[in-house]
Amino acid sequence: MDPSRADDPAAMEAGAVSPTDFSPKLSTPRQRKVDGENRSFKQRWETDYLFVKTKNKPQCLVCFQILAVCKEYNVKRHYVSQHEFQYSKYTGDLRLAVINDLKSKLSSQAPLPMPTTNTEKAAIKASFLICEEIVKRKKAFSDGAFIKECAIKMARAFGSEEMAKCFESVSLSHQTVARRISVMDQYVTQKVHEAVKNCTYFSVAIDENTDITGTNQLIVCIRTVDEDFNISEELLHLMPLQGATKDEDIYEEVKIALAEHGGFDRCISIIIDGAKSTIMKNSGLAGLLKRDGVGCLMLHCIVHEEGLVxxxxxxxxxxxxxxxxxxxxxxxxxxxxxxxxxxxxxxxxxxxxxxxxxxxxxxxxxxxxxxxxxxxxxxxxxxxxxxxxxxxxxxxxxxxxxxxxxxxxxxxxxxxxxxxxxxxxxxxxxSQLYQHISAFRTKLMLRKLNLLQNExxxxxxxxxxxxxxxxxxxxxxFNRFIPKIEALIENFNRRYQEFNELNSSLRLFNNPLSADINNADVHYQLELCELQADLYLASRTEVGVPFFRLLDKERFPNLRDLGLKIASMFGSTYICEKSFSDLNHIKSKYRNNISNRTLLQALRLSTTNLKVDIDELLSQPSQ
Known part of the structure; x- marks a missing residue:
């Protein structure tokens, strides 16, 4: 439900409820139409925030980033968080001179002529392919020139001067590698935005850690599911946090990351690594969400909590x-x-x-x-x-x-x-992660009994x-260790109590064919009757998402909606952990001066599950 309508009786009467209400009363999620919000570029943004208009969208003169939505809040936030500390000292005529200099640099990024021969096209494609490998393997951009030199020497070692000349035509300078990576990042970013725009529901995973320079980096990852149960997990946002990090800072960054995707309207859950107070209902990040009328589930990270116990x-x-x-x-x-x-x-x-x-x-x-x-x-x-x-x-x-x-x-x-x-x-x-936790709880109880019996x-x-x-x-x-087992049991029960409210929904998701219809939610009962009587579906062995993908949209709308919500949820912030591991490889002690923009580009390309279509990029005149 839109936070601005949280207290609107008319909205409540219309049935607008939180997307995390697993009841099928949930109406079709509203998707914001930003085209109809009369947003236009303001000329003063050029001097205030160092932004210019490029193809009807705001583009930063400093880092060349193009924002998806022409909204002053987004433009100002980008400038304040990324560039204000460096450019706020320039005022008056000096600021205008700086802006003109930045605009000239932007002009130097003008599209290059289209390649005219097959050899030129092959050279550019080879350049993209090598750059993709460099960023996937988290190598320095300067490695491109080294790879080129090695390729030329190998060609000549085989006596192929013609092939050596082909390798010489492949541009792999440090600047070219950076430009190719920027282009591929724009491609992946666009695909991620399209996935979020077209998804039915999504969930967010948030993690914060410190890089090699001592800077706090906030990573926001997103898991989307569309109406056909196609699931995607991608890096959505990376932002350095200045000074001591507060829940308000994290909340603001998450809002920025989701602002151009309709906010929290379709968000089912947020998984976060952090102190237990972060997810207390009336304080921390959960309290801020509640204050703004956001009703998504708030879950603590279950992978990290295991480390805590x-x-x-x-x-x-x-x-x-x-x-x-x-x-x-x-x-x-x-x-x-x-x-x-x-x-x-x-x-x-x-x-x-x-x-x-x-x-x-x-x-x-x-x-x-x-x-x-x-x-x-x-x-x-x-x-x-x-x-x-x-x-x-x-x-x-x-x-x-x-x-x-x-x-x-x-x-x-x-x-x-x-x-x-x-x-x-x-x-x-x-669902799968909850099964592991439930099984582990049972194993702990069994191990306690074993120690009592000295088994x-x-x-x-x-x-x-x-x-x-x-x-x-x-x-x-060994029964003297029983109190330690009991401490683990108590800790698991307390820390994972948030997952207990999902228990009935997860059981139904895992095995709807064997669900007790009489004890099921009344909104699912009629559909369960039809489902369990269907001979074809009853013969299927698929479980979870593969099974729910078989359900007809017209016959089982409520059950499918339940499946979509469960499928959209993260079980841990492992994807964020993986991203931080890659970040530490990219921003190492040998590359600790890498800019935040380049770091984000390299990190997105090193972690993405999306395939970059090089041929599609070659068809664009900018290449």
Missing amino acids: GTLLKMSDIMEVVIKITNMIREKKCGVTRRRFKALLEELEAASCDLPQNRNVRWLNEANYLCKFFRLRKEIYLFLTEIKSDPFLEDRLCDMDFLCSLAFLTDITQTLNSLNKSLKEKDQNI LTSFECCNELFNEVKESGTILE
Whole structure:
């Protein structure tokens, strides 16, 4: 519902409800007609915001970005957030001189003549293809010239001077690579905007992190679904945030990202990584959404939350010992200790050839680290006694309380790591992720019962240690770790309670053929009767989106609408995590002066699932 009509009784009587109301009473989403809003370019924007009119759309003179909507709010926001700090000092005649200089630079970007020969076309196409590979692999733009030199030398090595001349005609200078990437970015951006414009529903994933220069970067990703259940996940927005980041700052940037797509009208859910307070109903980002009448679901990131529960184990003292031993083996005596340790392992025929490099990693990433350490604990102890380095560390590795804690910590982090891998599978929707969470809750309850009974089959390391000392008559009791299991259970139940309100809808989405019609929402009952009586549909084995794609729009409008809403929802901000990983490769310590505009272009092209049609680009006169 439009925030401006949130308190309008007439709107309520007309049945305008939040898109996250999973009841089929939801009317067809309104799509804003920006063409009818009498928006036109204002000449003062040139001096106020450094924008000019290009093909009836505002274009920035500084970064050449073209905004999709001719709206002063968007123009001003772009200038304030991107360029004001650099250009606000220019006023009066000096500002006019700067504007004229910027306009001359824009003119230098004028379209080039169309290629006239097949060789010229092939050279330009080759240039685009190489530039696409450069940006996909997150390489520096200057690598283009290096690739060209190598290609020419290879051609001549094969004795083909003609091919060498062809390679020489391919333009791959730093400037050309930047220009090609800009063109491909415009192509992908247009396709993303078209997908959002034509979608039925969408959801947004938001994440914030710090780049190599210490700048807070906000990433906004979007997941769309159209009426034919075609799903797309793409980067929508990247914005540096100045100073301390507040919920208001994040909210404003999300509003900007969605402004030219009709705002939150068709938004089903927002997934965000951040503090629990962020999604409290009356505060944080959720409170700001509620204030403006936005009714979409607000969900905390379920991938990152798994990392948070690791801190509940309160076993950092165990990890500190492991890290100290590992660092000593790796670093003491300039690597001599490490080499001797490897030789000792070979002599003892131990599995594995080395300890992993210690890093500042999340708990979940320490699972394999701990597993390898536990597996080598005897060999490590023998080595420590040989070099007589630290009696305390030696004592730790023969102390049964420490070994029990190490075994339990290893097993539980392995369990969490297994869940994390399930949650991070590509292209999952919220239904699949909710299944993983529900199964994990049940497994935690089972593991608690196992510990009560001292049944250690599902605790591999604990069981190994138990059987090892059992021969000497010692019986280890692992039930002292039950409070830690209970803490995990309580944490999962509390942190994922927002997903519980989706439980009935997700169950119906996963298996409508077996749904209890009497207990189903009244709006779905008649359609479920017809669905379950349909012999063709009853014989189908598809589940989830593939099944709902089979449903006829006329016969099952409400069930299809439910399917579209569920299909549009993110289950995690993993796509944002992937984007930040790519961002750190692109904006590395060797390229930390890259501009925000170029960073966004490179990041969009490195993460997109869309295929750039080079032939279509070649048909445009600007190439």
